[in-house]
Structure formats: structure tokens, C-alpha cells
Amino acid sequence: MGYELNFGALLEYQDVLLSGLWMTVKLTVVSTLLGIMLGILGAAARRHRNPFLRHGSKAYVELIRNTPFIVQLFFIFFGLPAIGIKMTEVEAGILALVINLGAYLTEIIRAGIDNTPKGQIEAARTLGLSSRQIFIRIILPPAFQRVYSSVVSQCIIVMLGSAVVSQISVQELTFAANFIQSRNFLSFESYLVAALLYLLLAFLMRLIFNLIGSRAFSREEKQS
Amino acid sequence: MSQFTDWDILRNLLLAARWTILLSLLAFAGGSIVGLLLTFMRISRRKPLIWITRIYIEIFQGTPLLMQLFIAFFGLGLLGIDVSAWTAAALALTLFSSAFLSDIWRGCVESLPKGQWEASRCLGLNYLQTMRYVILPQALRIAIPPTVGFSVQIVKGTALASIIGFVELTKAGTMLNNATFEPFKVFAMVALIYFLLCYPLSRASQYLEEKLNVAGKRA
Amino acid sequence: MSLVSVRDVHKYFGDLHVLKGIDLDVKAGEVVSIIGRSGSGKSTLLRCMNGLESYDQGAIILDGMEVSTDEFQVRKLSQSVGMVFQSFNLFPHLTVGENIMLAPTLIKKTNKAEAKKLAQEVLEKVGLGDKFGQYPEKLSGGQQQRVAIARSLAMKPKVLLCDEITSALDPELVGDVLKVLEQLAAEGMTLILVTHEMNFARDVGDRVVFMHQGKVHETGDAKTVLADPQTPELRQFIGAVL
Numbered sequence A: 001m002g003y004e005l006n007f008g009a010l011l012e013y014q015d016v017l018l019s020g021l022w023m024t025v026k027l028t029v030v031s032t033l034l035g036i037m038l039g040i041l042g043a044a045a046r047r048h049r050n051p052f053l054r055h056g057s058k059a060y061v062e063l064i065r066n067t068p069f070i071v072q073l074f075f076i077f078f079g080l081p082a083i084g085i086k087m088t089e090v091e092a093g094i095l096a097l098v099i100n101l102g103a104y105l106t107e108i109i110r111a112g113i114d115n116t117p118k119g120q121i122e123a124a125r126t127l128g129l130s131s132r133q134i135f136i137r138i139i140l141p142p143a144f145q146r147v148y149s150s151v152v153s154q155c156i157i158v159m160l161g162s163a164v165v166s167q168i169s170v171q172e173l174t175f176a177a178n179f180i181q182s183r184n185f186l187s188f189e190s191y192l193v194a195a196l197l198y199l200l201l202a203f204l205m206r207l208i209f210n211l212i213g214s215r216a217f218s219r220e221e222k223q224s
Numbered sequence B: 001m002s003q004f005t006d007w008d009i010l011r012n013l014l015l016a017a018r019w020t021i022l023l024s025l026l027a028f029a030g031g032s033i034v035g036l037l038l039t040f041m042r043i044s045r046r047k048p049l050i051w052i053t054r055i056y057i058e059i060f061q062g063t064p065l066l067m068q069l070f071i072a073f074f075g076l077g078l079l080g081i082d083v084s085a086w087t088a089a090a091l092a093l094t095l096f097s098s099a100f101l102s103d104i105w106r107g108c109v110e111s112l113p114k115g116q117w118e119a120s121r122c123l124g125l126n127y128l129q130t131m132r133y134v135i136l137p138q139a140l141r142i143a144i145p146p147t148v149g150f151s152v153q154i155v156k157g158t159a160l161a162s163i164i165g166f167v168e169l170t171k172a173g174t175m176l177n178n179a180t181f182e183p184f185k186v187f188a189m190v191a192l193i194y195f196l197l198c199y200p201l202s203r204a205s206q207y208l209e210e211k212l213n214v215a216g217k218r219a
Numbered sequence C: 001m002s003l004v005s006v007r008d009v010h011k012y013f014g015d016l017h018v019l020k021g022i023d024l025d026v027k028a029g030e031v032v033s034i035i036g037r038s039g040s041g042k043s044t045l046l047r048c049m050n051g052l053e054s055y056d057q058g059a060i061i062l063d064g065m066e067v068s069t070d071e072f073q074v075r076k077l078s079q080s081v082g083m084v085f086q087s088f089n090l091f092p093h094l095t096v097g098e099n100i101m102l103a104p105t106l107i108k109k110t111n112k113a114e115a116k117k118l119a120q121e122v123l124e125k126v127g128l129g130d131k132f133g134q135y136p137e138k139l140s141g142g143q144q145q146r147v148a149i150a151r152s153l154a155m156k157p158k159v160l161l162c163d164e165i166t167s168a169l170d171p172e173l174v175g176d177v178l179k180v181l182e183q184l185a186a187e188g189m190t191l192i193l194v195t196h197e198m199n200f201a202r203d204v205g206d207r208v209v210f211m212h213q214g215k216v217h218e219t220g221d222a223k224t225v226l227a228d229p230q231t232p233e234l235r236q237f238i239g240a241v242l
């Protein structure tokens, strides 16, 4: 084995790597926030009176969960412009990530909602709350808390999945690694460093989510 | 303008889908073997073995599958092993699957009530006997639905092999798109074929899960 | 005029005829105890009275409003009728205070400060003035049930429906909850309660309604009916409970 790993040579591409990392962070933040909203809407649709919304939401979830993300991405980026819906690479990437995450979260949040004790809903009705108020104030918060760790895991999976948007030339972390190795031919080193950065991101994401969770879901006595 | 009829596109995609299926089967088989090994290491009660598997799983669950593919593709080359896209993809998907499968299976083993272990010890069974006759048969039953469920992830994961140049369903899709300039139609067809592969697996997993729950309640 | 009037109400669950022509009038300030065997339709009747359950025939008029399960109607009714459940049903993600303030602020548009004052007031009333910022899971069953009562009271209902509200409690906690009910009765609150507490029904209640197989089988002044039941079914029921 006459090969020596050469990480030092990557230093000169530090900026490329960092700007790619930053793009991945931005993609993740935006698609996580929008994806959670979409997941909540999807879960709400699943218990809506209107059967079109109910079935539509179910079909959406099944369609997304049973096709690869890269195909969804290509369909959005290459397919939609063909019928007149144009967007930039970044927009297409975010749209694909949000649609993908939204489907999984719809299913996760729905499962949490299904476990709502019936009595809570009846108590809320008896107090005069409307269906919408009941969903937003009574059903959703504890349901979201119940499935929070699954939500976090899914958001992390989607962050990792965002590597694929490099394929439509969004200049994120994987794109940066591709770029660097095409310049200096140190493919193994470039990808290894990128992989480590992803690992770090995944770790940080879990940390931040847990921090948010323990604050948001604290049941310590409140002073008022 | 294109000399491809819809039927031509579909036929070519279906031909390529054979490679998707083959790669999936291979990754599933390989992932199961490695995964089983990891599962045994993980439940072995030997600290170093447990740590190794934990780190292994962290790495494969904490990095993009695409990175794993790249590293397998380029890393093996460095070792002087000449790798085709096919080998690299099969290897990366095997390792990727093994991490997830072993994590699923460990969960199944650990979900069995402690009483099972204690009762077995009272009967005089040793660790291996308890595993062989008490724990594994039960764990196997509850492991089937999530394992089938994960096979969907494998099928979808094979799509990334297209990026390192392996011609399976997704790669065939991009090639046909370049030839026909009909991305909407081509990628819709690609998605449909994946859906037809994955949806039955998803449903089977759900069905098995429900059946297991019903059986569990009756017991 | 009666505050609650139930006229020939029938209710089916599929083929199951659960309520078979119920007639019942409750005047303001009355305390009515509904007793009867499991499955006789007590909960169903109570739930029909505030629109949680629909009925198939007859009419229920509460505070001048026709009761129905229509969402709009249920919301209007919520200003006149409160309900307390066997299983407390406090909202776990809200503090005691927030549980109580929720409906007044959302439905009656009471401002925050006023709602807070009101919540504190009803909490004092059930003897839990110090629990305002606490989460329900930190309270005992008896305390949770008293918070649930306070939550209903905050809407200033004219009638309070209680469905076996002490049945899920440890015996030593029952007394505190009954004391709150007794106090409410003394203040003139109209109470309709499904209960197995015969002593309470006799000592605090004005009237007893004995339900049997979906009908009001026997009814009358609490003390008289319980001391001298007229039908063999009620006699047997009292014998079994005591």
C-alpha cells in the first residue's frame, strides 16, 4: 500500500468547504422549519372532515415514502420546468427536501395524534372550544411532544439526505467535496472530511433539538 | 422529435429496474449477514464489542449514504482494489443496511421483558441457551415487520448508486431524459416503478405489524 | 320553568336501544343524583344533555336552548352547562392556571388579567389556591379532579354535569371532592350527577333518578326514595350498593 493520506492539501480549500457547510446548514434550517409545518398540516388534513383532504394527505405520504428522494428531486428540478414551473437550483432543492420531510412528519405526527385520549377532546368540546382550537391547543402540543424524538431523527435523516441536492448543483457540502476532489484528486480525503462534518452536524442537530425540547416541554412549576 | 416511444422509455426503464432489484437483494442479503454479526456483538455483554458496534452504527447512521458510496468507491481504489461502481455500491449499501438492521434487531431483542431472561436463568439455562431457545425465537417474530419496512429504504437507497455511475433505474431515467428531453414523463415513470417496488413492501410491513399487535393482545 | 328539560328522549347505538324515552326536569338550584346499574344509560343521558352525544328522538332544552351536537350549538351551550368527567381530563401540557384560563380567554374573550383573577378565585374555591403554576401530573387524583371542577366553574355555568367524578379516586381522596360539590350545592349551583355515593345522594341531593334498562324506573325526593324504594329493582340495587 503505497498511498499516504494527505489531508494537509485540503487546507487550501477551507473556504470552499466552509461555504458548502454553511449552505447545508441553511438548507437544513429552512427545510426543517417548513417541513415541520407541512407535517402538521398533513396530519391535520388526515383528520379533516373533507374526504379529499384526508385521502389526499394519505396519498401524498405514500407516494413520497415509497419513492427515492433523488427521483423526487429530479422530478421537481427537471420535470416541473417542463410544464412551466421554473425555479432555481436552491429553490428546487428546498422544495424537494420540504416535501420529503413533510411526508414523513405527517405520518409521525399523525401517530402521535392518534394516541390522544378521547376524554381530552370531549373536555375541550364541553368547554366550548372549536374543532380548530381543539386541534391547535389541545391535541397538537402533547402529540408533538410524544413523537418529538422521532421528529428529530427524521429531521436529521433529511439533513443527511440533503447531500443529494449536490446533484442539481446546489453548492452545499457534498458539492464542495466534489469540487475539491475534482481539483486536487484527493477524493478519499475530501469525502472523508465532508463525512466527518456531516457527522458533526448530525450530532449538533440532536443536541440543539434536545435543548429546545427540554425547554419547550418542561413540566416544572411555572411562576407567574 | 424523439425517436423514443413511451413504450421504449418504459421498456428501457423496466430493464434497468432489474439492476435495482438485484442490487437491493444483494444489499439486503449482505446487510443481513453483517447486521446479524453486529447484533450479536451488540448484545454480547462484552464492553469493547459493544463499543465497536455503537461507533459503527453512529457512523453509518450519522453520515449521508451518498458519502458512504463515494468513500467506498474512491477508498477501495486507494487500497489498490479495482472497484467497479457495482462493487462499490453493493459494498456501501451492505454496510449501510447492516448498521440499520442491527439497530432494529437489537431493539427487538431488548424489547423482550426482563422476566424472560430471569425465568430462563431460574430454569438453569446459560446465556447461549437462553438466546437460542428463548430470546431469538421471540425476537425474530417481532423483528419481521420493521425489517420488511427497512427493505424499502434499501430499494430507495440503491437509487444513489446512479451517482457513481451504476446504471440502474434512476441512472437509466437520467439517460433517457437526456435522449428524449421529456423529464416530466421520464421521471414520473421512474417514480412510478419505484413506487410499484416499494409500496407492496410498505404494505406488507404494516400488515405484519398489525397482525403481530393483534396476536400480542390476544396472548 | 325548569332549567333542564328532557322530553321523551330515545337514543340508539346501532341496534342497541340505550335510552328508551327519558323524561326529566331539573329546576335551577336542584341537586339531582342519577343512579343505576352499569350499562343502564346514565352516562349516555348526561352526555346527551350537553351535546357530546346525539339523540335520535325527543328533545332536550337546556337554559332555553335546544341541545344538539352541532359544533356551533355545543359552543353556545358551553356557556350554560359544564361537565366533569370520571377521568379528570386535564390538559397535561398546560399548568393548572392555564387549564382554567383557556376557555374564558378563548370563548368569552376575557382579558388575561381578568381570566387570571377568575382562575385564582375558582382555585381558592376548590381549596387549591397554591397550585396555579403547577402541572396536572404533579397533583394527586383528588386534586386533579378539583382542578377539573374549577375549570368548569370558570365558565360560570348554570348547570354542572358530573359523571362518576369520584369513581377513579383512591377512597381517602373522595371526601375532598365531595366536599367541594356540597359547597357548590349550598351556594345554589344546579348539579346533575351520576354517582354511586349513596350517602351523598341522600344527604346533599334533592332528588334521585333511578335508571334501569334505558328508562327512568323510579324517581322522587332523595331521602324518601332511598329509604323506601317502591320497585323491586331499586330495592335490589340499593341492597347491592350498600
Ligand SMILES: Nc1ncnc2c1ncn2[C@@H]1O[C@H](COP(=O)(O)OP(=O)(O)OP(=O)(O)O)[C@@H](O)[C@H]1O
Pocket (backbone or CB within 6 Å): C013, C016, C018, C036, C037, C038, C039, C040, C041, C042, C043, C044, C045
Ligand atoms: N359509543 C358507544 N357505542 C356503542 N355502544 C355504546 C357507546 N357508549 C355506550 N354504549 C352502550 O350503551 C349502554 C349504556 O352505556 P352508558 O355508558 O350510558 O352506561 P352507564 O349507565 O353510564 O354505565 P356505567 O355505570 O358502567 O358507566 C351500554 O350498553 C354501553 O355498552
Ligand SMILES: [Mg+2]
Pocket (backbone or CB within 6 Å): C042, C043, C044, C163, C164
Ligand atoms: Mg357511565
